Amino acid sequence: MNKRAVKTVLSLFWFLLLFIVAFAVVYIVSIFYGSPYDVRQIEAHTMSDQIADCVASQGYINSSVFTQDFRNNFLADCHLNFNTEDIYDWKNSTQYYTEVKIYMYDPNSFNLLGQQVFNVSEGNINLKLAWQLSLVPKAPSQGSSLASSITSIFSPSRKVNTIVIHTTEGSTAAGAIETISNRALSVHYMIDRNGDIYSSENPPAQFADAFVPEKTVASHAGCGEGSSQLPYCTLSSGCIDSSPVSSNGILDTKCQQLTGSIPKSQWCCIPGFNTNSIGIELVNLGEQCTNINGGFCANAVSLGGYKWENFSNSPDQMNSLVNLVANIALRYNIPVDRSHIIGHYQITTYKTDPGPDFPWDKFLSAVKVREAEMTQQTGVIAADTHLPQGVLRSFYALDNNGEKYIVQVLTIVRKTEKNVA
Amino acid sequence: MMGKRGTVMLMEDIIVIIINVVFVFILITFVISRVSNASVYEEKYAKEIALALDAAKPGMMIELSMSEVGKGLDTVIYGKYNLDKSVLINGNIVTVKFTGRGTGYSYSFFNDVNVTNYYFDKADKEYVFFIGGYNEQKGG
Numbered sequence: 001m002n003k004r005a006v007k008t009v010l011s012l013f014w015f016l017l018l019f020i021v022a023f024a025v026v027y028i029v030s031i032f033y034g035s036p037y038d039v040r041q042i043e044a045h046t047m048s049d050q051i052a053d054c055v056a057s058q059g060y061i062n063s064s065v066f067t068q069d070f071r072n073n074f075l076a077d078c079h080l081n082f083n084t085e086d087i088y089d090w091k092n093s094t095q096y097y098t099e100v101k102i103y104m105y106d107p108n109s110f111n112l113l114g115q116q117v118f119n120v121s122e123g124n125i126n127l128k129l130a131w132q133l134s135l136v137p138k139a140p141s142q143g144s145s146l147a148s149s150i151t152s153i154f155s156p157s158r159k160v161n162t163i164v165i166h167t168t169e170g171s172t173a174a175g176a177i178e179t180i181s182n183r184a185l186s187v188h189y190m191i192d193r194n195g196d197i198y199s200s201e202n203p204p205a206q207f208a209d210a211f212v213p214e215k216t217v218a219s220h221a222g223c224g225e226g227s228s229q230l231p232y233c234t235l236s237s238g239c240i241d242s243s244p245v246s247s248n249g250i251l252d253t254k255c256q257q258l259t260g261s262i263p264k265s266q267w268c269c270i271p272g273f274n275t276n277s278i279g280i281e282l283v284n285l286g287e288q289c290t291n292i293n294g295g296f297c298a299n300a301v302s303l304g305g306y307k308w309e310n311f312s313n314s315p316d317q318m319n320s321l322v323n324l325v326a327n328i329a330l331r332y333n334i335p336v337d338r339s340h341i342i343g344h345y346q347i348t349t350y351k352t353d354p355g356p357d358f359p360w361d362k363f364l365s366a367v368k369v370r371e372a373e374m375t376q377q378t379g380v381i382a383a384d385t386h387l388p389q390g391v392l393r394s395f396y397a398l399d400n401n402g403e404k405y406i407v408q409v410l411t412i413v414r415k416t417e418k419n420v421a
Numbered sequence: 422m423m424g425k426r427g428t429v430m431l432m433e434d435i436i437v438i439i440i441n442v443v444f445v446f447i448l449i450t451f452v453i454s455r456v457s458n459a460s461v462y463e464e465k466y467a468k469e470i471a472l473a474l475d476a477a478k479p480g481m482m483i484e485l486s487m488s489e490v491g492k493g494l495d496t497v498i499y500g501k502y503n504l505d506k507s508v509l510i511n512g513n514i515v516t517v518k519f520t521g522r523g524t525g526y527s528y529s530f531f532n533d534v535n536v537t538n539y540y541f542d543k544a545d546k547e548y549v550f551f552i553g554g555y556n557e558q559k560g561g
Binding site for chain 2: 046085
């Protein structure tokens with residue numbers, strides 16, 4: 001190569017280098033200065049402070065709080081104005097949501113929350129749902145970015161194609177979580193009666209090992225030692241032929257016998273469901289209501305000598321379940337039907353959860369609607385940029401009689417600009 | 422004395438240097454234009470003022486230094502535009518506008534306070550906001 005050719009190559013190399021540096025500078029500057037100055041988290045904190053001051057001062061709940069007048073004029077009494085400027089279609093829906101709940105202090109409850117004695121909310125309830133969804137981790141296999149590709153090489157994702165719904169067969173989340181932990185089982189999500197979602201991202205203080213992330217196989221729908229797949233056991237209809245199961249999970253006489261003293265070797269169970277499924281536990285007494293009267297079992301559903309807790313006891317829980325299942329189905333492209341969103345009873349005949357009271361048709365319809373809404377919102381889940389920022393805080397306060405309460409204040413701000421990073 | 426070949430090589434070097442200089446100049450201009458873009462400051466100040474008013478209580482006086490605007494913004498824009506008309510509060514919406522172009526940037530604050538008065542202190546380049554009290558009407 002002569003000297004001139006070398007010089008030409010060097011010049012090209014120099015220009016290439018210059019272009020790379022220029023591209024990097026333009027990219028970094030555009031990203032940094034192109035992103036909105038996001039103050040929504042600070043706003044949510046400040047609003048939370050203001051509401052906390054409004055509800056209680058110096059450790060005492062203000063006497064007017066428990067009145068109907070306070071509920072009716074909550075925004076005015078707490079000096080809140082939810083008007084917003086007319087940009088990014090913010091005027092079309094309220095960009096704030098706030099909620100105050102006051103519970104009796106109960107040292108025996110695992111989260112110290114006793115009976116709820118006060119509840120008020122204002123603003124756009126959809127923001128609460130969107131905020132709850134923002135706490136749900138993204139599917140590890142989703143996305144095509146270089147980072148996610150590299151991550152997937154080191155932690156291979158699994159193919160999720162089924163969602164299994166369980167009930168805890170207990171009255172509290174604490175008891176269920178402890179049982180799961182002690183038996184070395186695990187689950188992906190648990191939804192409390194008040195709609196709170198526990199997961200590996202948001203575990204309760206104790207027994208965090210009961211939850212695993214979505215990318216990990218959980219032990220929630222296994223067959224256990226000694227069980228086997230019998231010929232009459234299929235996913236679509238569970239225990240069929242000699243012992244049919246109706247579409248809503250009611251066991252017939254033979255299957256009811258299986259629930260009791262049948263030897264393990266004759267249990268009917270379809271193995272392998274842990275591998276490709278996500279398990280969701282609902283805090284619900286389920287079949288335990290057979291032996292319990294009153295309380296959550298007061299309006300239990302009776303069938304064939306058994307009783308199951310009524311799901312109408314916990315509408316917030318069902319609401320969260322609809323949102324969570326829609327979220328998962330959307331991310332993993334799981335069809336919303338009874339072959340892919342199933343009850344534990346469809347895998348194991350000696351299980352009856354979620355029980356005959358579970359409203360499958362209504363539930364799946366609601367999931368489809370919610371999924372369509374999410375898709376319409378340009379992928380609320382796929383692009384976190386549309387999710388709001390929220391703050392949930394709790395504090396103790398006394399009333400004038402010295403009674404101890406726990407006050408929960410939730411504040412959420414959306415005000416999402418088009419390209420919030 | 423330089424030959425014809427030497428002259429051609431020198432010209433090539435000069436062209437390369439000129440292209441490089443122009444390239445770097447464009448790059449620097451781009452960066453400066455982004456960094457000193459008035460809309461960046463309008464957004465930042467509108468949101469900062471809204472946050473300050475969110476946390477305000479009746480009887481407070483809030484002083485906000487605007488000196489950073491003068492440093493950051495292009496001196497031509499800064500010189501042409503009058504900072505004492507830059508901030509406008511209408512109800513619970515703050516609008517900040519640093520140039521004659523566009524509508525500025527608006528951001529709302531949720532605290533239903535009445536900002537009774539505000540003015541620009543030219544000596545200290547400060548905006549001063551007085552919080553009078555809470556508005557009587559119910560929030561929306």
